[in-house]
Amino acid sequence: MLAAIGAESLDDLFADVPERMRLGRELDLPDGLSEQEVYEDLAALAARNRHADEEVTFVGAGMYDHYVPAVVDTLLSRSEFLTPYTPYQPEVSQGGLQVMFEFQTAISELTGLPVSNASVYEGPSACAAAAYLAKLETRRTRLVASRGLHPHSRAALATHAAGYGMEVVEVPLTGEGATDVEALAAAVDDDTAAVFVQQPNFLGTVEELGELAETGKRSGALLVCAADPLPLGILKPPGEHGADLCVGEGQTLGNRLDFGGPSFGFFAADERFLRRMPGRIAGETRDLDGRRGFVLTLQTREQHIRREKATHNICTAQALNALAGVVYLSWLGKRGLVELGELMLRRTHYAREALGFERINPGPVVREFAVRVPDIDAFVARARAEGINPGYRLGRDYPEYEDGLLVAITERRTKAQIDALAGLAAEVREGVAA
Amino acid sequence: MLAAIGAESLDDLFADVPERMRLGRELDLPDGLSEQEVYEDLAALAARNRHADEEVTFVGAGMYDHYVPAVVDTLLSRSEFLTPYTPYQPEVSQGGLQVMFEFQTAISELTGLPVSNASVYEGPSACAAAAYLAKLETRRTRLVASRGLHPHSRAALATHAAGYGMEVVEVPLTGEGATDVEALAAAVDDDTAAVFVQQPNFLGTVEELGELAETGKRSGALLVCAADPLPLGILKPPGEHGADLCVGEGQTLGNRLDFGGPSFGFFAADERFLRRMPGRIAGETRDLDGRRGFVLTLQTREQHIRREKATHNICTAQALNALAGVVYLSWLGKRGLVELGELMLRRTHYAREALGFERINPGPVVREFAVRVPDIDAFVARARAEGINPGYRLGRDYPEYEDGLLVAITERRTKAQIDALAGLAAEVREGVAA
Amino acid sequence: MSADTLTIFERSREGRRAFTAPADDVPQVPIEELLPAGAIRERPAELPEVSEPELVRHYTTLSSKNFHLDKGFYPLGSCTMKHNPKLHERVAALPGHARLHPLQDPEHAQGALELMHRVQGALGEIAGLPHVSLQPSAGSHGELAGLLLTRAYHEDRGEQRTRVLTPDTAHGTNPATVTMAGYEAVKVGTDSDGGVDLDDLREKAGDDVACLMLTNPNTLGLFDRNIEEIAEIVHDAGATLYYDGANLNAVMGIARPGDMGFDIVHFNLHKTFTQPHGGGGPGAGPIACSDRIAPFLPVPQVVERRGDNGSSDVRYDLDFERPKTIGKLRGFQGNFGVFVRTYAYIRSLGGDGLKDVSQVAVLNANYLKALLAVEGIGEYLPIAFDRTCMHEFVLSGRGAKERLGVKTLDLAKRMLDHGVHPPTVYFPLLVDEALMIEPTETETKERLEHFAGVVREILAEAAEDPEVARSAPHTTPVGRLDEAGAAKRPVVRWRPEAENPGDPERAKDATASGTGAM
Amino acid sequence: MSADTLTIFERSREGRRAFTAPADDVPQVPIEELLPAGAIRERPAELPEVSEPELVRHYTTLSSKNFHLDKGFYPLGSCTMKHNPKLHERVAALPGHARLHPLQDPEHAQGALELMHRVQGALGEIAGLPHVSLQPSAGSHGELAGLLLTRAYHEDRGEQRTRVLTPDTAHGTNPATVTMAGYEAVKVGTDSDGGVDLDDLREKAGDDVACLMLTNPNTLGLFDRNIEEIAEIVHDAGATLYYDGANLNAVMGIARPGDMGFDIVHFNLHKTFTQPHGGGGPGAGPIACSDRIAPFLPVPQVVERRGDNGSSDVRYDLDFERPKTIGKLRGFQGNFGVFVRTYAYIRSLGGDGLKDVSQVAVLNANYLKALLAVEGIGEYLPIAFDRTCMHEFVLSGRGAKERLGVKTLDLAKRMLDHGVHPPTVYFPLLVDEALMIEPTETETKERLEHFAGVVREILAEAAEDPEVARSAPHTTPVGRLDEAGAAKRPVVRWRPEAENPGDPERAKDATASGTGAM
Ligand SMILES: Cc1ncc(COP(=O)(O)O)c(C=O)c1O
Numbered sequence A, B: 001m002l003a004a005i006g007a008e009s010l011d012d013l014f015a016d017v018p019e020r021m022r023l024g025r026e027l028d029l030p031d032g033l034s035e036q037e038v039y040e041d042l043a044a045l046a047a048r049n050r051h052a053d054e055e056v057t058f059v060g061a062g063m064y065d066h067y068v069p070a071v072v073d074t075l076l077s078r079s080e081f082l083t084p085y086t087p088y089q090p091e092v093s094q095g096g097l098q099v100m101f102e103f104q105t106a107i108s109e110l111t112g113l114p115v116s117n118a119s120v121y122e123g124p125s126a127c128a129a130a131a132y133l134a135k136l137e138t139r140r141t142r143l144v145a146s147r148g149l150h151p152h153s154r155a156a157l158a159t160h161a162a163g164y165g166m167e168v169v170e171v172p173l174t175g176e177g178a179t180d181v182e183a184l185a186a187a188v189d190d191d192t193a194a195v196f197v198q199q200p201n202f203l204g205t206v207e208e209l210g211e212l213a214e215t216g217k218r219s220g221a222l223l224v225c226a227a228d229p230l231p232l233g234i235l236k237p238p239g240e241h242g243a244d245l246c247v248g249e250g251q252t253l254g255n256r257l258d259f260g261g262p263s264f265g266f267f268a269a270d271e272r273f274l275r276r277m278p279g280r281i282a283g284e285t286r287d288l289d290g291r292r293g294f295v296l297t298l299q300t301r302e303q304h305i306r307r308e309k310a311t312h313n314i315c316t317a318q319a320l321n322a323l324a325g326v327v328y329l330s331w332l333g334k335r336g337l338v339e340l341g342e343l344m345l346r347r348t349h350y351a352r353e354a355l356g357f358e359r360i361n362p363g364p365v366v367r368e369f370a371v372r373v374p375d376i377d378a379f380v381a382r383a384r385a386e387g388i389n390p391g392y393r394l395g396r397d398y399p400e401y402e403d404g405l406l407v408a409i410t411e412r413r414t415k416a417q418i419d420a421l422a423g424l425a426a427e428v429r430e431g432v433a434a
Numbered sequence C, D: 001m002s003a004d005t006l007t008i009f010e011r012s013r014e015g016r017r018a019f020t021a022p023a024d025d026v027p028q029v030p031i032e033e034l035l036p037a038g039a040i041r042e043r044p045a046e047l048p049e050v051s052e053p054e055l056v057r058h059y060t061t062l063s064s065k066n067f068h069l070d071k072g073f074y075p076l077g078s079c080t081m082k083h084n085p086k087l088h089e090r091v092a093a094l095p096g097h098a099r100l101h102p103l104q105d106p107e108h109a110q111g112a113l114e115l116m117h118r119v120q121g122a123l124g125e126i127a128g129l130p131h132v133s134l135q136p137s138a139g140s141h142g143e144l145a146g147l148l149l150t151r152a153y154h155e156d157r158g159e160q161r162t163r164v165l166t167p168d169t170a171h172g173t174n175p176a177t178v179t180m181a182g183y184e185a186v187k188v189g190t191d192s193d194g195g196v197d198l199d200d201l202r203e204k205a206g207d208d209v210a211c212l213m214l215t216n217p218n219t220l221g222l223f224d225r226n227i228e229e230i231a232e233i234v235h236d237a238g239a240t241l242y243y244d245g246a247n248l249n250a251v252m253g254i255a256r257p258g259d260m261g262f263d264i265v266h267f268n269l270h271k272t273f274t275q276p277h278g279g280g281g282p283g284a285g286p287i288a289c290s291d292r293i294a295p296f297l298p299v300p301q302v303v304e305r306r307g308d309n310g311s312s313d314v315r316y317d318l319d320f321e322r323p324k325t326i327g328k329l330r331g332f333q334g335n336f337g338v339f340v341r342t343y344a345y346i347r348s349l350g351g352d353g354l355k356d357v358s359q360v361a362v363l364n365a366n367y368l369k370a371l372l373a374v375e376g377i378g379e380y381l382p383i384a385f386d387r388t389c390m391h392e393f394v395l396s397g398r399g400a401k402e403r404l405g406v407k408t409l410d411l412a413k414r415m416l417d418h419g420v421h422p423p424t425v426y427f428p429l430l431v432d433e434a435l436m437i438e439p440t441e442t443e444t445k446e447r448l449e450h451f452a453g454v455v456r457e458i459l460a461e462a463a464e465d466p467e468v469a470r471s472a473p474h475t476t477p478v479g480r481l482d483e484a485g486a487a488k489r490p491v492v493r494w495r496p497e498a499e500n501p502g503d504p505e506r507a508k509d510a511t512a513s514g515t516g517a518m
């Protein structure tokens, strides 16, 4: 090969690299290993993590221990889905493109908004993307976010806002763990580009979304609802409540926990924002013979065409994870989604009742709720010793709930498991009472 | 649908089933479960098995703890390989058929015999299939089997021979754990259809195959060599030693342990037995336009054509497992097979030396060896307490080796693991010495 | 030779590899010091030398030349090509199953043994025969086990019987098994109703008969209404009645072989109980039997043992102590991975679910039969025996052959162009130009209707221009293949050019043929 | 509408389902008692109702319409379509990784944190920049992180800079990121050698410039020989020098961005460090930086902590206490599953293996470049800048367009008919009718030669009859698609017929177009 190139040695090919910049040594990394050894090394690392089959976990707070059906693995492992790049040549990418189109349809159905893109990175950065759209749309500079928005979403908003040249203002929660509507009304002004709320909110509270939307939009700001898509099977969709945009974390739809990623973010919007959406969008079209086909469409929004005028810089997104999402939703189906939602809803209320701790958000909750636990350190330690991870401690993110525990319920958490946790809770309550 | 059929109810469709034979109740089985629950039930069962990643296992005795590369899983899980039936329509089965052809080529290379079929069930029943071929070929009634042949193979021979109308005669092992050539010479007569030996034999001994073949074939019997295909990478192939047939268990080639199955059996033969082979054989041919293609060939041997005159009754075989075999061999490649064989060989001799127990088969061994362990119960218990399964106890199959332990080595058993076992062995030896 | 049909051996390039050996951590003794010279291989086996990407591409590309169940309709009669729930692959792959050594002591394999025990129990209940051995590796292996049991049973009673009866509709494995089990195969005729000809049976069922092997519903897809009488005749003759369970999918929870009078049953787990067929296996062929046959079952049996001292502790064990056993049919305990899938299936469905399976399988078959009986199809492909069918039915291609000049084989090949798999063809043998159609319960109404539409279209096309079907398929990776040539000059392994000079003559006298394999 | 292009929604039939709910084991309180009326969904989301087999078939069939890396050559420039070892999927799926909750306390996630720490260390070593954050979700997210770091750095020094420079060859994400980070994007020209135009750079590198974003080798596949001078100019202006790591595959173990003077680097783990691209993600875009930028890195950082009392115990933790941090870019700790694969890759290859990767990537590119320079190709597709290339190179379709009347788009579409994926087209923008070709190191010599043969054949065919290419592709599931029409009347979700009456006019004015997306 060198001869054909007209080079004498491999080194010749790197003649353009200035001598002084060459690494005159080997990279300081451990020696390479055989496949078997790498497998063993990684298996040993993995064994030092306590995963969700090794304990009964009530931890949620943004990612949840749902059952992922085998069809998802089967289909995602197909090389045809796993190994292509973004579908730049639609004629040999109809599989991936149609999946995107179907995904968009499913997200549109869930959110009650007519348009969706084919995925963004994940939940919190999806909020930031919504903020950017609001900025482009309104040219305003303030973002108002409920304290019920996931702490990571609020953090990501703030980080990105520094670039967008925007300020983030927070609206507190009421004593019942819901967004304070009056405070929201006070926070929103003529320079507010977008208002961010979350449904259910970080504490699991079912927000009065209609009221929040009405209030939030009063001065022309966009109402952005972050949502967990799974409970949207039983909750009125944000779009029907008047949300302009609905974004969120898609992990709950057939994706692994994966210590936090990769999963996918979704981004749905009202029709009028179609040409300002971030990321890939698949559209239906025809070929020269009139056959139905799908393409990446509205590409003039995107960085590779529009460059500095693009509506977002996103390029590689989360196509495979979005595929998991649409396969999962198709597996659940129209009825299954409702059944699963109702099961979670009932179990959540049952668990809250059974635990009997003081409630931080006493109103309606789905899939998650927050309570105050007397001597929370001891309770958590006790539960963990029993192989139960009892929930997420709110203290770090919410100093006002220093003794707060956020308890998540999925279809994997059976009544028996809830009862076991309730048994430990009873001990604590009695201990305190005694 | 019933209307189109002209039936009133589902029951109508079963009118032909006499009333008295109908099951007038539900089947007495537990109620059906959701996917998630079935998964959990099976995961709970699986957790009650101690598998080969949960201990350091030196157990072999016919199936071995080899590393199965990820490519095998990837390719076997493709629906295109996983879900078709036997390739009866070659035009839409070229994938499966070409795999069979490649598999046959690989087996032929390993065994040194020109023809191979596309798989039989597994090892021991492959011996029985060889016996049936020998019966059809020679019309004789005696089978002579070395005591070095796997006990399961000897048992399967006996079971099937009862149907074939044949008798099985056993040839003992020498004091060094190899087939006794003189006894073999004495056992073989004019009515002997086939002689069975194994390479390496059940104790791991490398048999003097040339001599056994010469002796065994003296009176016109077929020499059948059972073999573990993996060490054939470094051992002279049975075909070159004069074996007429070579059969064996394919688990070691990229198949799981699976508590004993499914794996595959292979069946290779000298050219002159081609039309007496059992099972499917793929052959190369052309289509009407002269394009290369593959078909199931020589089907007039088979049950679906020849019925009671078939050379065997096998129908469903082990195509998917055979695919694992050829993928694994292609992954290893020409050099890898040798490297792996040499690694096992060296580690086996190292382990035998390191353990220091009295040797049952002191001569050359590959991948496995047998030793006498003083107070074997205590030693095994001790090792298991340390998370080591030290080997297979020979007592049940070989009363003459009541204190015998068969120790298997694969590329997964590192020097460190061998040394750990050797440490325990030293304790026992010292304990006995003391 | 197009790159597309190169074998992996032809893709080999010196020095390439996917595998890297793990660290060689023991002393580097040369192989010559460890093995006698005569035992060492002189030249390495000519395995391919390829990189991982090329390995993956080779087999991925090959795979895409296969039709498969996950692609479309696959009504291969007698093969029960039902959907295999994807969960089954997941649970079979759990390390506790997939990485369990077969010689792990029972103490550390309690999960596996309990699973097998439960499968035994469930199969026994489904068959109505309480004693089960999971050991046989496939249906035909189960048949052989059944006849070896029959032999052992008769011999135990001091009887030497020499003949086994099989109907002329029987699957090829039945007579093939008879011979392998050392019996003479004797054919029994079929009556005008598609059932066993009772007169013929009575005549042949002498005291030299060891067994009647029967499939019920039979390979015509018909339930033999005379089953009671058949059982009586066979038992009166002192013979055993063997049930070929390949068609069990029709009657689960509806009628049990044991209740019909059968003594021994084999199950094709890979048919009735879902296993991805893998292009020709693996499967498993457990057997169930009545009390009188039980003593002879293979070893080991999976047994449940309760604590001696009246304790309720249960543990599972392998029982080798069965003095009258026929012995072992194969290594270890059978195709355990297949049992895991079977277990998952039975556990998912429960008793009523299994009954649903059979009911819908029969419903689907009868619906498709009705769709194919209409004008434009029925006159070309008349039903062989016009009765309510069970899970499958058999049409005759007689009409198409006579009136259109296209044979069943041509129709089958033309179906390939329509993206559906053809039915089983040319079987059962007693039906002229047979098409044996088994849709299974996992197919939708739309799929059945689509298939009927395809058949109609092909027939209409053949009425216009039969040549299209006769030269079909036209859209597959290869066209009709020369099977006769392949058998005449068999090339059954690849060899380097030098060793295996191309035979330019071979392509020339290509005469495409086809078989009714199954 | 052919059944083949039906969406999953169109396959829906009332009452079908794949899912069964687990036992509903808690009191059956009606939903109305648990949720306020206004919060309850009034009509169910119209998800499809399909059985598992039909679900599987639908997506399996869809999948088969994709070209993919495991099928064949995929020389998509700038995308580094290298083989993804199958091991990586296996280790990523280990339950200890895949089923680990992101909020598991560090004590019970030591394996994951150590893995991340090791990946940080390795990436730092490869980049020659010691501080690493794994958090960004993809390359462009890494770019944004880089500019937010730049902003924080300047602001921390009390400076307000307003412009960021990007070469005119830059990938679209670079200028797009500049705008999102609140800067003005300013273009820098390319010199006749294909490198940064130093004069232009000098002129624009004022003290209002915050950063120069550079790819090296750049998108022309050329290593910028003036990199030292560039770094000097940028640093003299007080700006940061940002390295777009998309092309790192060319220089691993050979030259390190840190040693070249870069301050911040992003890695496209999904390019250089193997991730199956998934049809458009997931990926990950970690960043590495120098000491002066480090205080601003996102939180949390994965850190190693040693026992206080001088003990050698090591534990890994998430560090949130970084006062100058830019904050969080996303939820949790980043795309951990991607890090597992990256780790496996680096561990498999080691330092010398990574260097081999780059050497062979460059060798393959130069070899293919040579094959495409010969007569019959070179005159139609001249190289844009005739220098030794690095891991990729850019041809211009100028010759083909002028002399044959076929555009680069036509050539690309015609390649589809030959079973190879076309290169990236129409990028970089400054090359007329560009073809950007990156073969990667995992391709064999035969593949490169085959591709060159395909190109030659297409050109020869176009010389005969350009229409074949102009109307290509001819063998794909669909022909050239009407992208303009799709954008004009966007249909971006499926709706039931009633809601979405077919627009019969749409097909008519179909004018196929194509873009040079990447
Ligand atoms: C009726 C019948 N009997 C027996 C068999 C043999 O079963 P197996 O292929 O599992 O050996 C078959 C399989 O096709 C069959 O259809």
Ligand SMILES: Cc1ncc(COP(=O)(O)O)c(C=O)c1O
Binding pocket: A314, A315, A316, D078, D079, D138, D139, D140, D141, D171, D173, D174, D215, D219, D244, D246, D247, D268, D283, D285, D518
């Ligand atoms: C040169 C260059 N920079 C940046 C990117 C953006 O990376 P990502 O797609 O990971 O966001 C790409 C991806 O195509 C690229 O090629």
